[in-house]
Amino acid sequence: SKNYNITLLPGDGIGPEIMAVAKTCLVEVGSQHDIAFDFTEALVGGAAIDATGIPLPPETLATCQASDAVLLAAIGGYKWDTLPAEQRPEQGLLGLRAGLGVFANLRPANILPQLIDASSLKREVVEGTDIMVIRRLIGGIYFGKPKGFGVDDAGNKTGFNTMIYSVPEIERIARVGFETAKKRSNRLCSVEKSNVLEVSQALVTRIGAEEYPDVELSHMYVDNAAMQIIRAPTQFDTIVTGNIFGDILSDAASMLTGSIGMLPSAAVGSDGPGLFEPVHGSAPDIAGTDKANPLAQVLSAAMMLRYQFGEEEAAAKLEKAVNDLLDDGYRTGDIMSEGCTQVGCTKMGEILMAKL
Amino acid sequence: SKNYNITLLPGDGIGPEIMAVAKTCLVEVGSQHDIAFDFTEALVGGAAIDATGIPLPPETLATCQASDAVLLAAIGGYKWDTLPAEQRPEQGLLGLRAGLGVFANLRPANILPQLIDASSLKREVVEGTDIMVIRRLIGGIYFGKPKGFGVDDAGNKTGFNTMIYSVPEIERIARVGFETAKKRSNRLCSVEKSNVLEVSQALVTRIGAEEYPDVELSHMYVDNAAMQIIRAPTQFDTIVTGNIFGDILSDAASMLTGSIGMLPSAAVGSDGPGLFEPVHGSAPDIAGTDKANPLAQVLSAAMMLRYQFGEEEAAAKLEKAVNDLLDDGYRTGDIMSEGCTQVGCTKMGEILMAKL
Numbered sequence A, B: 001s002k003n004y005n006i007t008l009l010p011g012d013g014i015g016p017e018i019m020a021v022a023k024t025c026l027v028e029v030g031s032q033h034d035i036a037f038d039f040t041e042a043l044v045g046g047a048a049i050d051a052t053g054i055p056l057p058p059e060t061l062a063t064c065q066a067s068d069a070v071l072l073a074a075i076g077g078y079k080w081d082t083l084p085a086e087q088r089p090e091q092g093l094l095g096l097r098a099g100l101g102v103f104a105n106l107r108p109a110n111i112l113p114q115l116i117d118a119s120s121l122k123r124e125v126v127e128g129t130d131i132m133v134i135r136r137l138i139g140g141i142y143f144g145k146p147k148g149f150g151v152d153d154a155g156n157k158t159g160f161n162t163m164i165y166s167v168p169e170i171e172r173i174a175r176v177g178f179e180t181a182k183k184r185s186n187r188l189c190s191v192e193k194s195n196v197l198e199v200s201q202a203l204v205t206r207i208g209a210e211e212y213p214d215v216e217l218s219h220m221y222v223d224n225a226a227m228q229i230i231r232a233p234t235q236f237d238t239i240v241t242g243n244i245f246g247d248i249l250s251d252a253a254s255m256l257t258g259s260i261g262m263l264p265s266a267a268v269g270s271d272g273p274g275l276f277e278p279v280h281g282s283a284p285d286i287a288g289t290d291k292a293n294p295l296a297q298v299l300s301a302a303m304m305l306r307y308q309f310g311e312e313e314a315a316a317k318l319e320k321a322v323n324d325l326l327d328d329g330y331r332t333g334d335i336m337s338e339g340c341t342q343v344g345c346t347k348m349g350e351i352l353m354a355k356l
């Protein structure tokens, strides 16, 4: 029997509630596929600030690094919004990404047929949307140096950040892009602002044409991509882009689906543990009210099974359970529509277990 | 009788065709309101590269600087896409913006009731959308130094750009934002990534509360803004943001309307001439086929009359002519829908003249 060490990071807001559901489901699906999980819980984000004063305690990072995979719920909340930037929950997340070396963030945005009417886009426009945004997660303007505050020639106070990429950073993510596109529809769109930015031109790489002759590579400027994703999202298959562009575009893409509470993500790329988390945030306004949608967390666990462990069957089992309960008309408040049955987070967990 | 010196920059692609329509309309509306225009044509973008080897000849900039306002059509095209970045048509546009000191780019995205069905969003979601995006046009990562190519500690080639703002740059655009919001619905949303970027924190300024107590100021992260604009665009009134964020968000906002061929923009802020241009590009694929939609160019001329010269009546006259012909069902190909009459660029110009 296989045994995996998983670090669970419930984080803040609705995090603990949705993580509880995902954990129960993992145990169940594991037992069906002869997989045992050793779970270790650790603190990150606001929860870690409250307990230890910092958003990413060294023990947490060490625990994550020593495990086989990390499952995160969500971090942040109004409570910590007034702290100086370098002490905020977000820094815990950035530190975790960097500390794990997970340079590629896979953010799928696909329309679930059962939820298509939740989209703000017309049915005929979004139907069939299935985009995978691959974002460079641990470089670019999020981490580039120099950064900080200064004084310009005229004596005025300035703030500045550096957007920087090296050729190997570009090449390794390009490979992830091509490999991903190969498993999908063989179309990769590289999104940059190469008509203006030098850093975008560092991307122009020839990897594709030689190593992946079957993948069709296209290029698009980021402003145009933001338009095209709204105009005709089905034109995209796999998108590869930088950290901040990916932050913006993946959020836009996930909103297209109308059900961001359903979208998982994976941060991978190192030889070590990957980081798996829902696209949505910690929703502090509904924390503790049993209203949260746990499905993106469960689907993040499925991504972990597939991408980290190659446990395709167990992953598919979790995904099928989610699909089946949607077919049966069960919905949390965020995806509720007429004629469906509204349930809370705990109840959703029970239904999932029944389906499994 | 008043007399204004206008520099016309037809640029590339469909530029000359749509500029011809705008010019004729300006002459007509001017003669009705006792305004005379002196037009000077100059070269910019690809047209300038072909004629002189560079995208912004010094004579062009001098002509623009010496005039009362600049009306630009569009620049760029496949033909110049293989040139090195610093020699491309885009550099002409950036040089023009910087040379004129037009630091505030006003990009309206409003839904025209006649064209609402052209939006990819559901009618009930977009109806009533009326957003003004104000973008910092001559700073930030587009112009920040240092920039270029280098070598990192590991000996790898890098590309880099600097996103930098000074407090006065932030304050002057904040004022434009508050003034604009005051004339609209008194709501200003400042869009940044201040949870991650130092440069975004330079924005946090207190101008608003004191000088504009009636304007409600809110803050939103750029990734969330990209989602919210798709989810519920009517929540926004005036948005103020940086150069690259504004590039992305204003394109997304204009695509919401489904009729980017209808949207004008204004770049203002200096004491001298402003720069007025359609949001759409040069559409090289349909250049010379008389298929272009000249209405955004005409509406850009209207913005020029209003913002540069305070000629409200003449501006309104142009806008009314556009509105009337839409009511009559005249459409160019890009905004065509069932039951309407499809016309070309020249014919659209004739209809406009008849309406005037």
Ligand SMILES: CC(C)[C@H](C(=O)O)[C@@H](O)C(=O)O
Binding pocket: A090, A093, A094, A247, B195, B196, B223
């Ligand atoms: C919370 C924030 C630092 C983070 C980011 O910008 O990467 C979030 O927006 C995301 O996309 O995961």
Ligand SMILES: CC(C)[C@H](C(=O)O)[C@@H](O)C(=O)O
Binding pocket: A195, A196, A223, B090, B093, B094, B247
């Ligand atoms: C052509 C390009 C340089 C320009 C920009 O990025 O500013 C364009 O996208 C725009 O928005 O006017």
